[in-house]
Amino acid sequence: MVEMKTSDVAGNYRQALSLLATLFFMWGFITVINNTLLPHLRSVFDLTYTQTTLIESVWFIAYFVASIPSARLIERVGYKSAIVIGLLVMAAGALLMIPAARLPSYVVVLTALFIVASGITLLQVAANPYVAVVGPPQTASSRLNLVQAFNSLGTTLAPLFGGYLILGRSTGGTSVAGAAPLTAEERLADAQAVQLPYLLVALTLVALAFVIARYRLPDMAAGTRRVRAEDRARHSLWNHRNLVFGVPAIFIYLIAEIGVSNLFINFVSAPEIGNLTHQQAANYLFLLWGSMMVGRFLGSFLMRSISPEKVLAAFSVGAFVVMMVVLTSHGKLAMWALISVGFFHSIMFPTIFTLGIRGLGPLTEEGSGLLIMAIAGGALVIIQGWLADRYGLQASFVLTAVCELYVLFYALWGARPTNALAGQAVGDQVEGARP
Template identity: 35%
Template sequence: MQPTNQTGDQHQITAEGGNRHNYLLPFILITSLFFLWGMAHNLDSILIPHLKKACELNNRQSTLIDTSVFFAYFVMAIPAGMLIKKFGYKNSIITGLLVFAAGAFLFVPAANTRTYELFLFALFVIGCGLTILETSANPYAAILGPPESSSKRLNLAASFNGLAAMVAPIVGSLFILSGKTHTPAQMAAMPAATKAAYLLEEASSVKLPYIILGTVLVLVAILFYFMHLPSMKPQHTEVEVKPGFFSVLKFRHLSWAVVAQFFYVGAQVCITSFFIRIAQQGAGLDEKTAGYYLGIYGFLFMAGRFIGTLFLKFVKDYVLLSIYCVISVFLCLIAIYGTGIYVIYALGGIGFFMSIMFPTIFSLGIVGLKNNTETGSSWLVMSIVGGAILPYGMGTLIDLNHDDIQSGYIIPLVCFIVILSFGMFGHKVRNSFSS
């Protein structure tokens, strides 16, 4: 069976009394969530070099920022799926927004005390909120309309996640990065009081952006509370097998998608987490200029989402995914072995071509799951733990290679090869329940 761009479910959106609702307003509200969690993830790319400086960390320690956020996905994915089943999409979304906001507000005491562990806890709380939001919003966006257009719809919503990839680095560069850098020798020669004041000033710059972010999240949660979201009621024409949480992995295309998503998220986080460092080291840019180039990378990521959504009208999703993976492998080689500004151009290209990968893998993974869609979605969200593990490995590799940032980009290269295998072979819908 060749997959098509659909979930395989026959969903119908109904309201009380059975009246059919317009999809537009709910879709707009759900799309706003993609932008908000995109802001959180892409601010991490600013936080990693910033807190590395403010808290005096090495590369491996700095990647614990990613580990804290993405480990939360692994911990919270199952509870998030249970929350959706028990309380529905709307209440789960509100809960996710409030947890997200709580984590943002925790940045204030973390900055005031310059305590890296408290920053990591705040990021873990944010990750828990993001897990609930993504477990709710991704399948909801996919099934909020005709099943044959689920990939296009999910890519369109995810395009606003791409918009955040452009906005967050610009905001972070303006309000978080100071542009002040000192060599280890200069730091060692600095008087203790001056050094303490400098480091506290660096740490404190994160407070205002995260206070604003937390406030916006609370306001959006209030908006969702007063808005009506149509409930999703699946209409099935055949008797379904309902496997448990682990046995649902017998849907082999879902298992492949979980692996592919693990490596995709790992690749994306690796690329963005060390973008500013590689721009400084490989292209000779200063900190703030590197941050603005990260914003350009985000623009290309966003453009890739919109253009990719257009291409999906003419090209099969798994075909486009495979083509983009091949190009990304080639660009990784340039990032590893290139010199000067061409390294940054290669990373910008990767941003464009990997932009459609997450939503495309997600939609291909839940094809044909029917009333197991929530369980499959939980597995796909759990696989985001790749963003916790692979960047830590990349940071370790860089430290072992004497702070050679470019050498670490071998890890994203391997990731894209794995995703290519999914696009070429693993996406095919086969499950042992039908045998």
């Protein structure tokens, strides 16, 4: 293997990470458009909370279904080609939203969102471990939190985009809670409001795929496959406590994050909480995701001098406290408490992810695949929808509070590595890989 100069390698990876930050931004942006899409579709199709959260469940089921095929595709075609394919799959799903709106069809909407989520899954499987293993292992959590902050930038801007182009251009989105039901004509007009936003998204994704196709991303695949082929058979994933407890930690955390974000607009719009229209509530959703972005930048800084386990424990305690305020208060206090949970959720996914793959050595790629598959936990947001229908929307957030306690358990005990393998074998291979 021809070795590259250290300065050339570092510069090449800095450029690659800058481009990958754009991917993190885009999939965050598209995912959070759902937060404005769900209350919109609830009024268009006159859905219960259970039916509304089923839309998001289908989105996260795609993570479970597509994760293993995505890993195999990456091994077959490489990271760069897989990323381009993922972007094009997302664009195809976004374009399918146009006929879904014209019909309009609840089933076609579900199909379109499943396709978009499958493309995002491919990007997640490729990009998260890529960022985690490029650079010193001790700063992996800080590095992934930093890049995930750009994901949060996308999630912060998406509610403004969706609030203006979807909720702001629909009758249901500009009506106060408890207003008269929409007529058939109003439902049809509201359904078609999603066509322009998703057309713009599709065009942006195609343009990004073109840029990446022409960019020389460093190819990590050969090095990671070589290590697995030589060493994998001698080790077991199940000997690593940090991974074994990390997979359910990702799964459970996603239930909390998705439950908060997808029911946020309905919660703060309620007369006893914020008494807002859905369009107005979308502006506060902007603050929820904005606080997550701030938390990730802060978390990245803190983890340079404080262990990621301690930072994760502190943030999980904060999340539990503010969720108890949400459960026991009303009015603006409850609304701002729910907004603040975004800050405490901010570092959870990237920190759990990097703690989960710590010490896996040649098993890093497979461990990463399991952690990405665990994002399917977001599909269980339907449980919160069922709780909301049965016991009330506010009471349903008890599920979120319980999830925060598991994250605390993981930070205090579950994240401690056992049977750590020598060095960061995959990371060592990556740093010597050629572009």
